[in-house]
Amino acid sequence: MIIGILKEPVGESRVALLPDSVKNVISWGVSVLVEYGAGAKSYSPDPLYQEAGAEMKSRLEILQASDMVLTINPPSLEEVGRMKPEAVFLGQFNALFNQEFTQSLIQNQRTAFSMELVPRTTRAQSMDVLSSMATVMGYKAVLMAANLLPRFFPMFMTAAGSISPARVLILGAGVAGLQAIATSRRLGATVFAFDVRAAAKEEVLSLGAKFVEVEGAKEDKGAGGYAVEQDEDFLNRQKEAIHEQASKSDIIITTAQIPGRKAPLLVEERTVLAMKPGSVIIDLAASSGGNCALTQPAQTVEVNGVRVVGVDNLAGTLPQDASKMYGKNYLNFLKLIIKDGQLNLNFEDDIVAGTCVCHQGEAVSPRIAQLIN
C-alpha cells in the first residue's frame, strides 16, 4: 500500500505528517511518497523525510500512484479526479459546510474522510484534530492580542506608579476558549468567560477565571458535547450581558461555534463602539461567519481605536507543533483503517463510519447522510 502526502497550498504552513510520523507509518509495512517541499514551512526539509524512509515525488506522481492521499487542506476536485478511482483521500474539508465539494465526491464515487467529523467520544480523543488545533488557536489568540494591546497584561506596582491588570473577556469556553483563559491567566490578566454549556462553568472557575452566567441556555445531551443553536430571546439577553462586560474589557477573544452552522453573532457593532480605544477583539470564529458584527475574515479592521481581528488559520502560525499534533492525530486514526500494511475499512467502528464522508458513491457518516437526504 502506498500513502501519499501532499504539499499544502500557499498560505498554509502545516503538513499532514512530519518525518517522525512518516517513520512510524513505514514501520507498519506501508510505502510513503511525499511531495517535494511538503514539510519546508514546518522546518522539515525533504532530506528529513528521505531519512525517515519516504520517497520525494511530484504532486501528479503522488496523485496517480497513491492508494491513500493525506492532506490537511483538500486538493481541488480536478486533482481528486486524477487519483486512482479506488484511492482513499483524507483531509479536513469542512464537509458539512462545503456541501458542493461533498456532493461532488459522492457523485464521483470517491472514498473520503474529513477529520473534523471525528466523533467527540473518549475513544476518539487522540484523533481529534479540532481539539488539537483549537489548543493552538486559543494560545496564539492571546499572544496576538497581547502584541496588539497598547497596555501590559499583568498588574505592576512600580516606582513609576501602579498598572492594573488587563481585563480579558472570552466568549465560548470550549477547547480554544479554555486554552485562551489559561494563557491569559499565565500572563497575569483578569479573565471573564461566557458559555452556553453548563459544564463549562466548572472548567472556567478551575482556571481562575470568572464565569458570566446568562440564564435559560438550551442544551442537548445528544449533541456530542457541542453547543446547540440558541433562541432569539436568549441571544438578545446574552448580547446585552456581553455589551455590559465589553465596555470594561481590554480584550475580547471569541470562539463560539455551532457545528455545521454559521457562528452565533455575540458582539454587536454598538458593543464595539462602547469599548475603550486601544481594545482588541480576536475573532476565532471568523471563518464560519464570525462572532462579531464587524469581523472581516483574514483582515483587521479598526473602528474608534478598537481593532477587530478576523483570524485566518491561526493554527498555521505555529507550524511545528501544530503539524506534530495533527500528525499524531492522523497516526492514531490510520491505525484504525490500516491493518497488516493494507487498507481495512470497518464501518462497524463508530469512529471510522463517523469520519467517512463517502465510500464508493454512498454517504457514510450519519451527519453527512442526514444532510444529503
Ligand code: NAD
Ligand atoms: P466548538 O469549537 O464547537 O465551540 C466553542 C465553544 O463555543 C463551545 O464551548 C460552545 O459551547 C461555545 N458556544 C457555542 N455557542 C455559544 C454562544 N451562543 N455563547 C457562548 N458560547 C457558545 O466546541 P469545542 O471547543 O471544540 O468543544 C466543546 C466541548 O466539547 C469541549 O469543551 C468538551 O467538553 C467537548 N469535547 C469533547 C471531546 C471528546 O470527548 N473527544 C473532544 C473535544 C471537545
